[in-house]
Amino acid sequence: MSGTASRSRTGSQPTRKLSAAGHAVQVANTRGPASMSELAAESGAVAVTLDEVARDVDALITSIPFSRVPDLRPIIGHLADDIPVADTSNYYPHRDGRIREIDDGKPEGAWVEQKLGRPVVRxxxxxxxxxxxxxxxxxxxxxxxxxxxxxxxxxxxxxxMGLVDDTGFDLVDAGSAEDSWRIQMATPACCTMLNAEQLRAALAIAEHDAARVRREAILAIVGTWEPDEAFLPDVVALNRAVARLHRLSTGPGNPA
Structure with missing residues (x-):
């Protein structure tokens, strides 16, 4: 059984995928179980309260705005120390406000672990x-x-990793929380739709300082677009261009 604390449409996707794969999933958000009734009916997941979502689970998946991650600490406190926490969030300064530690180069995974006081998988x-x-x-x-x-x-x-596999994707181990900068926004591994071989190459060519500069460029461009689902393929194309993924060879799963 897995628990999902969700406050985003992206967070609903693991719920659907894992339920379809045969996992017993329970979901919660700050608005209460009634607000999750449509997702629960569609996916077969069970809508519960935030106090209940972390009880009797094998893993907890969190999907909330990055700046709200510290709010999860009371929920995380219900988990046994050996229960994995998987976080799906990303730092977007235009939404989250500026977080100086991240802007100064602290990896997002390390920041999340610090705020939650326990190991966290990204x-x-x-x-x-x-x-x-x-x-x-x-x-x-x-x-x-x-x-x-x-x-x-x-x-x-x-x-x-087993859960990610169940949602329909191959796995690439990208290292520890301190290595999580390699999968952050504006790196070659983030939002660029790569197969496993290409992804390993993308991780290898990531540049820490350059990614921070490129993130600001991407945000400036996307900020001029109308935010709807139709623009998401363009986000992938923009990330690939900014990350200079023409360095990688094309192949299955590569839209270039």
Missing amino acids: AWNSLVETTLAGQGRPKGAAGRLAVPVTGSRAADKQLV
Whole structure:
């Protein structure tokens, strides 16, 4: 059984995918179980309160605005120390406000672990919503895309990797929480739709300081667009261009 504390449309996708894969999933948000009734009916998940979502689960998946991550600490407190927490969030300064530590170079995964006081796995955050919703493929299928996963505790990361596999994506171990900058916005691994081989190459060419500069450029451009689902493929194309992914060879799963 897995619990999902969700406050975003992206957070609903793991609920749908994991339920379809046969997992017993319970979901919660700050607005209460009634607000989750449509998702619960559609997916087969059980809508519960925030106090209940972290009880009797094998993993907790969180999907909320990055700046609100510290608000999860009371919920996380209900978990046993050996239960994995997987976070899907990304830092977007225009939404979250400026977080000086992140702007100064602290990896997002390390910041999340610091705020929650425990190891945290980062997963699914490298996918735009339409990729997560519609691009999953069965294990072994041609053109299967890959997801990078970071985490400081091997057992946690292994369990979450299994869940990512169940949502239809290959896995690439991207290191520890301190390595999580390699899968943040404006790096070659983030929102660029790569297969496992390409993703490993993308992780290798990531540039820490350049990514921070490129993030600001991407935000400035996207900020001029009308935000709807139709623009999400353009977000992928922009990320690929800014990250200079023409360095990587094309192949299955690569839209270039």
